[in-house]
Amino acid sequence: KAGVTQTPRYLIKTRGQQVTLSCSPISGHRSVSWYQQTPGQGLQFLFEYFSETQRNKGNFPGRFSGRQFSNSRSEMNVSTLELGDSALYLCASSLRRPSSEQYFGPGTRLTVT
């Protein structure tokens, strides 16, 4: 099976812009979670989607949003980018929920200048 894929892999944006990141889960997986990874804060949970519904949300401002499509692919959007949003954004998929085994994608490296 193909693993979790994320596009794009690298992105450079300017403060104030918005960005959309995409995640394609492993075939058959219905749960998609997003994480932000930074050197200072480590891995922080953003949100989880299952069957096109947001099931959990981490402690991030409303500028961070996401959605999931009927084919389980997910997108996350960050509006009004700030310098502090520069990070590696990881997507992970699971077969079901609750599920303890998450499969991670390679991440999208976002740089905000």
Add this chain to the structure above:
Amino acid sequence: AQRVTQPEKLLSVFKGAPVELKCNYSYSGSPELFWYVQYSRQRLQLLLRHISRESIKGFTADLNKGETSFHLKKPFAQEEDSAMYYCALQETYGQNFVFGPGTRLSVLP
């Protein structure tokens, strides 16, 4: 709030020496606990979880509810074990995952 701590940012051991990566957690419910590993230039991947009580690549981890710890151990470290290790907690009923800050293990020849 739930929290996962890993006191060592960097742990260096010699090949063949025992290794223990510490993980402590605070959570009022019954969590599920995991160790994830990220080798150089590879994706984050599950190493083991406490409910399966298995040994993966020679690593074991025991959940100590009294001490709220889930330390990762291996009796004889190998150079290929060098990686970033993250302890993670999943809240009851499949809620959020909380990751620790990670420990970088360096196994010296």
